[in-house]
Amino acid sequence: MRIGVFVCHCGTNIAGTVDCAAVAAAAQQFPEVVLAVDTPYACSEPGQRAIIEAIEQKGLNGVVVASCTPRMHEATFRRTVERAGLNRYMFEMANIREHVSWVGRDKKLNTFKATDLVRIAVEKLRYNRPLTAKSFAVNKRVLVIGAGVAGIQAALDCADGGLETIVVERTSTVGGKMAKLDKTFPTVDCSVCVLGPKMVDLAQHRKIKLYAMSEIADLSGYVGNFEVSIRRKATYVDWNKCTGCGLCADKCPSRKAPDHFNELVGRTTAISIPFPQAIPKKASIDASSCLHFLKDRCGVCAKVCPVEAIDFEQQDEVVKESVGAVVVATGFDLLDIRRFGQYGGGRFPDVVTSLQYERMLSASGPTGGHLKCPSDGREPKSVVFISCVGSRDRSMDRAICSGFCCMYTAKQAILTKSHVPDCETHVFYMDIRAPGKGYDEFIRRAQEEYRTNYVRGRVSSVYPKNGRLAVRGADTLLGTQTEVMADLVVLAVGAGAAEGSRDLAEKLRISYDAYGFFMESHPKLKPVETNTAGVFLAGACQGPKDIPASVAMGSAAAGKVMALFSKERLESDPQVAQVNAVRCVGCLKCLRTCPFGAIQEVQARDGSTKAQVIESVCQGCGVCTVTCTDRAIELQHFTDNQLLAEVNYLCRSWMEKSPA
Amino acid sequence: MSAALAYYPGCSQTASAREYDLSTRACCQTLGVELNDVPDWTCCGSTPAHATDHALAAALAARNLAQAMDTGASNLATPCPSCLLALRTAQSRCENEGFKGRVEVLLGRPATLSIRTRSILQVLMEDLGLEALAEKAVRPLKGLRVASYYGCLMTRPVGLMAFEDPDNPTAMDRLFLALGAEAAPFALKTECCGAALGVPRKEAVLELSGRILAAAEESGANVLAVACPLCQMNLDLRREQIEGYTGQRSTLPVLYFTQLLGLALGLPEEALGLGLHNVGTRPVLDILRRTWASEDVG
Ligand SMILES: Cc1cc2nc3c(=O)[nH]c(=O)nc-3n(C[C@H](O)[C@H](O)[C@H](O)COP(=O)(O)OP(=O)(O)OC[C@H]3O[C@@H](n4cnc5c(N)ncnc54)[C@H](O)[C@@H]3O)c2cc1C
Numbered sequence: 042m043r044i045g046v047f048v049c050h051c052g053t054n055i056a057g058t059v060d061c062a063a064v065a066a067a068a069q070q071f072p073e074v075v076l077a078v079d080t081p082y083a084c085s086e087p088g089q090r091a092i093i094e095a096i097e098q099k100g101l102n103g104v105v106v107a108s109c110t111p112r113m114h115e116a117t118f119r120r121t122v123e124r125a126g127l128n129r130y131m132f133e134m135a136n137i138r139e140h141v142s143w144v145g146r147d148k149k150l151n152t153f154k155a156t157d158l159v160r161i162a163v164e165k166l167r168y169n170r171p172l173t174a175k176s177f178a179v180n181k182r183v184l185v186i187g188a189g190v191a192g193i194q195a196a197l198d199c200a201d202g203g204l205e206t207i208v209v210e211r212t213s214t215v216g217g218k219m220a221k222l223d224k225t226f227p228t229v230d231c232s233v234c235v236l237g238p239k240m241v242d243l244a245q246h247r248k249i250k251l252y253a254m255s256e257i258a259d260l261s262g263y264v265g266n267f268e269v270s271i272r273r274k275a276t277y278v279d280w281n282k283c284t285g286c287g288l289c290a291d292k293c294p295s296r297k298a299p300d301h302f303n304e305l306v307g308r309t310t311a312i313s314i315p316f317p318q319a320i321p322k323k324a325s326i327d328a329s330s331c332l333h334f335l336k337d338r339c340g341v342c343a344k345v346c347p348v349e350a351i352d353f354e355q356q357d358e359v360v361k362e363s364v365g366a367v368v369v370a371t372g373f374d375l376l377d378i379r380r381f382g383q384y385g386g387g388r389f390p391d392v393v394t395s396l397q398y399e400r401m402l403s404a405s406g407p408t409g410g411h412l413k414c415p416s417d418g419r420e421p422k423s424v425v426f427i428s429c430v431g432s433r434d435r436s437m438d439r440a441i442c443s444g445f446c447c448m449y450t451a452k453q454a455i456l457t458k459s460h461v462p463d464c465e466t467h468v469f470y471m472d473i474r475a476p477g478k479g480y481d482e483f484i485r486r487a488q489e490e491y492r493t494n495y496v497r498g499r500v501s502s503v504y505p506k507n508g509r510l511a512v513r514g515a516d517t518l519l520g521t522q523t524e525v526m527a528d529l530v531v532l533a534v535g536a537g538a539a540e541g542s543r544d545l546a547e548k549l550r551i552s553y554d555a556y557g558f559f560m561e562s563h564p565k566l567k568p569v570e571t572n573t574a575g576v577f578l579a580g581a582c583q584g585p586k587d588i589p590a591s592v593a594m595g596s597a598a599a600g601k602v603m604a605l606f607s608k609e610r611l612e613s614d615p616q617v618a619q620v621n622a623v624r625c626v627g628c629l630k631c632l633r634t635c636p637f638g639a640i641q642e643v644q645a646r647d648g649s650t651k652a653q654v655i656e657s658v659c660q661g662c663g664v665c666t667v668t669c670t671d672r673a674i675e676l677q678h679f680t681d682n683q684l685l686a687e688v689n690y691l692c693r694s695w696m697e698k699s700p701a
Numbered sequence: 702m703s704a705a706l707a708y709y710p711g712c713s714q715t716a717s718a719r720e721y722d723l724s725t726r727a728c729c730q731t732l733g734v735e736l737n738d739v740p741d742w743t744c745c746g747s748t749p750a751h752a753t754d755h756a757l758a759a760a761l762a763a764r765n766l767a768q769a770m771d772t773g774a775s776n777l778a779t780p781c782p783s784c785l786l787a788l789r790t791a792q793s794r795c796e797n798e799g800f801k802g803r804v805e806v807l808l809g810r811p812a813t814l815s816i817r818t819r820s821i822l823q824v825l826m827e828d829l830g831l832e833a834l835a836e837k838a839v840r841p842l843k844g845l846r847v848a849s850y851y852g853c854l855m856t857r858p859v860g861l862m863a864f865e866d867p868d869n870p871t872a873m874d875r876l877f878l879a880l881g882a883e884a885a886p887f888a889l890k891t892e893c894c895g896a897a898l899g900v901p902r903k904e905a906v907l908e909l910s911g912r913i914l915a916a917a918e919e920s921g922a923n924v925l926a927v928a929c930p931l932c933q934m935n936l937d938l939r940r941e942q943i944e945g946y947t948g949q950r951s952t953l954p955v956l957y958f959t960q961l962l963g964l965a966l967g968l969p970e971e972a973l974g975l976g977l978h979n980v981g982t983r984p985v986l987d988i989l990r991r992t993w994a995s996e997d998v999g
Pocket residue numbers: 186187188189190191192209210211212214215216217218219222224225226227255256257370371372373374395396399445449452539540541545579580581582586587588589591
């Protein structure tokens with residue numbers, strides 16, 4: 042083999058604490074190395090050109106670049122060697138930046154370690170073999186899970202791009218949190234007025250099929266060819282017949298059902314349509330409040346329904362769809378207010394969540410847009426807002442900022458004044474995060490034009506006093522304690538992942554962070570991709586974000602889907618497991634351990650059982666290779682011989698020499 | 702109640718809070734809870750010690766724990782939440798081997814502090830339980846409307862004390878309900894009374910204790926129940942100072958929960974030290990006497 046080694050300085054990133062020339066000089070002596078040089082920026086255009094020229098002039102058939110992490114530039118350099126006519130797997134990368142120069146200060150030791158890493162790469166490369174990708178057909182249909190504003194945007198963009206789009210929404214209407222908001226910052230325009238038309242478009246689009254009151258039961262397959270099972274939950278109303286006239290809800294005698302759309306402020310009927318603009322505008326029955334299910338009587342809705350849509354016998358139903366890509370847009374949920382006993386959450390009726398307050402402000406809400414204290418219906422004359430409730434609070438294991446509460450709190454303070462002009466408004470805050478376009482100006486308006494009293498400090502307790510609520514806290518600008526009397530206390534409760542996110546992540550085989558938010562593939566360069574090919578993220582399911590960012594991410598995810606679908610066929614990654622049928626004894630341990638279901642059982646010609654890898658499903662994780670006791674299954678590009686070559690060198694060299 | 706309990710009274714209970722000690726002992730005796738005083742016990746170190754040096758403070762507390770463990774006891778109780786905090790802090794700090802080593806040098810003996818430490822309130826609630834307590838109560842506390850004040854230390858620091866909801870504890874409320882009293886909706890259950898600031902910054906205590914008193918009055922209570930000697934002192938002994946500071950007069954008696962429990966258990970008032978208060982406890986007794994007369998008990 043003829044190997045070339047390129048040791049990158051990365052400016053001073055590497056050269057600052059690694060003697061790159063010395064590393065190159067050492068590499069010159071390694072087996073089968075015919076060329077070793079150092080280079081200021083290997084990834085730059087001249088850097089890549091030098092690699093290509095060296096391949097051509099020196100007749101190299103293997104290349105090692107010692108530079109940054111493969112997550113950064115492996116793909117770049119693979120393309121470089123490919124352009125010079127080499128197979129892209131005849132390339133190895135040694136990470137001497139993240140693993141050496143950025144973590145160690147001692148130049149001598151760093152140089153020593155960098156040299157070792159280069160040597161390991163060379164040893165492995167000597168066993169590399171050219172690999173070629175296979176190709177397969179793509180099913181150009183897309184699944185969008187969750188129909189908040191992010192999911193709606195992704196679905197509309199995909200459908201407008203000509204893709205058949207399946208939308209699965211858990212509740213009985215699309216719209217997500219945005220449909221519950223009264224007005225939106227920083228323009229204070231009516232939320233449902235801007236969202237409503239998009240919801241209608243979604244319902245009417247030829248290319249979109251909507252499953253509301255549905256959830257993902259199961260997802261199998263791989264990028265380009267997913268099979269999805271969707272559970273349609275029983276609504277006890279035949280939606281093919283229901284016209285959304287609302288007669289049933291008018292007549293329903295069970296009027297104390299929990300009103301989830303209104304965030305449990307107020308009550309609704311056991312059969313209901315969540316709100317006037319609901320899409321689909323169909324009624325559904327809440328079995329836990331329905332007299333028919335509880336007491337086996339009533340049935341009024343069935344009697345009044347003009348189209349005989351009520352069906353008490355309806356059962357959950359599972360339907361199957363095939364798609365080539367998935368956009369996850371399941372959003373967020375607020376933390377349970379009862380966790381905040383110190384603020385009276387769950388203890389005092391006049392302590393509400395920010396989302397409940399949106400419903401209390403909304404003209405279509407339970408109070409018709411008249412601000413009233415839940416305890417006794419009086420109009421509040423003082424409202425206290427507490428921000429960072431369960432956010433940025435390490436005592437709750439929640440270090441994260443929920444991102445949008447500073448802004449909506451200012452909005453709610455402004456709206457409070459327009460509902461009750463003589464109402465005092467106070468905001469307790471830690472510091473104000475308003476980095477968006479027009480955002481800081483908006484906070485200023487709340488403070489100056491709408492005379493909101495901003496108090497910098499945490500609240501220690503909220504307690505009843507003289508029939509009202511006393512809010513006690515620190516004023517850290519004045520350096521004193523302060524106590525403000527309130528009729529209503531609004532908690533900007535932190536955003537957590539949507540209920541059931543972890544389960545969904547397991548089904549989709551994507552990762553999630555400590556708070557349950559889904560993980561993007563790279564925080565900067567792949568913000569909408571996941572580590573599972575063909576599954577993309579949009580909106581607040583990836584982390585709290587406001588409407589503009591959620592919409593942008595919905596469009597970005599749609600763009601990614603369309604780029605993926607612009608090819609007729611996709612290439613599979615050849616770095617997958619492969620079974621050596623001669624060695625395989627058919628124990629199928631690998632089949633049981635594979636987290637991706639990429640191994641199937643097959644019969645050999647002699648009738649014996651063998652394992653076989655479904656190449657398009659295999660993600661190359663390597664779990665099977667350590668499970669197999671007969672060494673019959675190996676990961677291409679990470680074969681036993683390749684790994685042993687690395688280990689052998691390392692162990693032998695450490696036995697012979699040790700660092701200064 | 703099974704095995705005997707090592708009892709750590711704490712210094713306050715020999716002086717300013719003698720009635721807390723008296724009533725605790727009297728109640729436990731009636732309830733069949735055997736208390737064995739920690740032999741040759743000394744001060745837990747309290748605020749001055751931990752404000753000076755953590756290792757010295759822990760050594761003071763550890764000494765008492767070790768003395769208790771020498772008797773073979775595996776359970777210890779103290780009426781005072783501040784003592785309990787000192788003992789538990791020592792226990793938790795000594796889980797660190799380095800720190801433990803320093804304490805052992807000071808103590809001159811091993812500091813293995815595995816004994817279980819609890820407050821008297823916790824022991825009564827956990828080992829006897831409400832039902833058993835109510836059963837032993839021969840005289841109901843009917844007519845009393847009790848504001849239960851837990852103070853800051855009973856439930857905090859949360860990890861260390863691990864007792865009830867840190868912001869809304871209910872142990873005493875439930876106890877008094879079980880004994881026939883009413884529980885007043887008292888808002889400042891776990892607010893600070895000002896604690897030891899009474900010496901360096903008296904106004905701070907007067908302000909904070911004044912608030913607690915006002916909130917108790919607002920709740921319609923006719924007695925304020927406490928579980929901490931320092932809280933009791935600030936609310937009872939400093940009453941005239943508080944009145945002078947806030948301009949509000951208040952005759953609300955401040956009793957230890959053990960005194961109220963003792964009354965329900967049928968113990969005579971002298972045994973409970975009801976005459977040792979600054980703010981007279983007579984109104985409480987008057988109410989109860991009326992109840993008992995009409996119900997023909999006591
Ligand atoms: C009180 C409050 C006020 C706000 N005010 C503003 C404002 O004025 N301006 C602004 O820009 N932003 C505001 N925001 C932020 C805004 O709500 C979010 O940016 C936006 O809702 C994010 O949209 P989304 O589609 O990502 O998530 P969501 O709105 O949460 O939608 C997610 C959807 O997915 C569905 N879903 C969840 N799990 C599943 C599942 N497993 N299967 C199927 N479907 C599922 C949900 O039912 C929901 O319909 C506010 C937030 C709050 C809490």
